[in-house]
Amino acid sequence: MPTEILMPALSPTMEEGTLAKWLVKEGDAVAAGDVLAEIETDKATMEFEAVDEGTIGKLLVSEGTEGVKVNTAIAVLLDEGETAEDVPAAAPAAAAGDEAAPAGGSAAPARRKRETADDSAETSAPEPDWPESTKLRQQTVREALRDAMAEEMREDDRVFLIGEEVAEYQGAYKISQGLLDEFGAKRVIDTPITEHGFAGIAVGAAFGGLRPIVEFMTFNFAMQAIDQIINSAAKTLYMSGGQMGAPMVFRGPNGAAARVGAQHSQDYAAWYMQIPGLKVAMPYSASDAKGLLKTAIRDPNPVIFLENEILYGRSFDVPDIDDYTVPFGKARIWREGTDVTLVSFGIGMKYALESAENLAKDGISAEVIDLRTLRPMDTGAIIRSVKKTNRCVTVEEGWPQGSVGNYITSVLMQEAFDYLDAPVINCTGKDVPMPYAANLEKHALVTTEEVVKAVKQVTYS
């Protein structure tokens, strides 16, 4: 029986990739360890090796095909005595391959198609951050973040990027792709694996008049540096009676990625949100990632900028405007509604928007607010909305005790109590360390079903 060779997942969050190059042809004999193909993900180009020996019977997906889903059959390996005729006629994989465009196109149709749902949600935003006539282009969150840094580095020589693998490797998650080439090793600086040390050095550099952007490979590793972030960066302006502070950005992916276990999956939104002296941004869309990061780099205070690995590869409309910025402390209303207010931020918005879509089918109209920054927090926007809907559900992936939602709830209790027709419900991640098993992980995070259920509970429907 011929063996199907499947499109591999080359990172925890990879869902699809480009089959950049075949290094074997039909009829070639291969041994385990031989490189079969080059596969391009949005992060890197990786070599894909054979695990079994045999003869390449058929290449099912042609070179240059974009948007090949993980686990699609891309080739067939024949055992001794088998021939290409033994290959089943309609390999299910071929369909995916045919649908995708050849390399060289600006974007793969498969990808575009997948994002249609996002687009529809986005165009329903009643409070756009740009004028209606603005030209938009699709950009990934990853590209938006890189552009924000590049634009600010062009404007201000004091701005530099420092962190692990940011320069020669082009970023562990490829956020700094191309920056070393443009700005050189003086301003794009690879560090040893030494978070406490390089965070402290960056804070000192900020005291000394520079504008550091510190990239943490993930915010989980920033726990090693949290003393420098809080005690040195956040408190110095106050302790010095306003004489000196730390104008800088600490950024990197935060929260769960996919299947990376308890130590690499923590959401720090509620932690950093608690600290006076810090500002905290947590964008969902690419336009907000870009506009908020530019604002963060210009801010004269230390800013915690919480990104999300799963969102890096997602595309959104980004306005084609010179110097596009988004102010801190201004929430974005993605969807207007009348029955319930859904408040979220970062990847939590994915669940909030999906829930709103599902609820609409049941005739429940949800208003969806993306906080965008948690400190300062646009509590005014939440209160205004709740005065209209009289109900509120918060959505986040972080833990329940001392959550961002808890804080929002207390604000509503104190400032909008008379307008509430039901208790506020906080939909959060579960109160457990992140498990590895796929089913458990999915359940450990907040789910769209839970949000829908919470809304039905507060709307008594």
Added chain:
Amino acid sequence: MATRKTTKRPNVSAEELKTYYREMLLIRRFEEKAGQLYGMGLIGGFCHLYIGQEAVVVGLEAAAEDGDKRITSYRDHGHMLACGMDPNGVMAELTGREGGYSKGKGGSMHMFSKEKNFFGGHGIVAAQVPLGAGLAFADKYLGNDRVTFTYFGDGAANQGQVYESFNMAALWNLPVIFVIENNQYAMGTAQQRSTSSPDIYHRGQAFGIPGEMVDGMNVLAVKEAGDTAVAHCRSGKGPYILEIKTYRYRGHSMSDPAKYRTREEVQKMREERDPIEYVRSLLLTGKHATEDDLKAIDRDIKNVVNAAAEFAKDSPEPALDELWTDIYAETAQA
């Protein structure tokens, strides 16, 4: 390597000696006064006195130039006075008053002066070490030839971030002088109980950072070592380590009875190695000054310190509005 005790007969002028005497005496009298005010309840919280260690900062400040930076831990009053900060402002910060360097919001451990390039005043042991390396990083990035004096103690020398900083400072050739003020006690733990190898300056060898041990009770030796370190850093050769052996006469903080060492040990240091007495004897035996000259300096210092204490008592407490200022720097309007 032997401890640097000054090479030959130091080539030091009468004026320099008098300056050292004056500056060390200012720190000592200031700290004694701070101790008194603490006893009177005018200073609260933690208060770590520098008495006994005066030659360290005075010697190194003599090696510094305008624009050089300094940063230290919480035993910081001496560093502030030595770099020229106003005794009134320092004392008023100790009493938590409006006239203090941080408007009363920092206290003994957290004072700063942008004007004097004094970057604190840090309360978490060793956190100032990467910060100091970062100040040096900024100078190198900006292309000036300034150096940063980064002070920490023998206790801090056991924190991991010190070695993270050594590594990057050497890797990136940062103009930072790591000054280990080895007063031989990490709070109540004697160095031999906390430190596997007695010579802390040796630890730079692992990173290729030159270092030396210096007699910290001898201001001339400190100045000489400071000159060497500054020349090394300023010429672009990267970091340098000075382990300066010193001794604190008082407890770790005001509430420390210092039961971990004998009275005799302290007494012996005071009698035989006092840094101020040493300069005083050089002045007198070298006939650079008379007893009367020195008495005049003593009187001057006493006046300065008394005036600082009066200022610190009279300065009002910060207005309650101050609670809410300086949390965020104002964002520039677009």
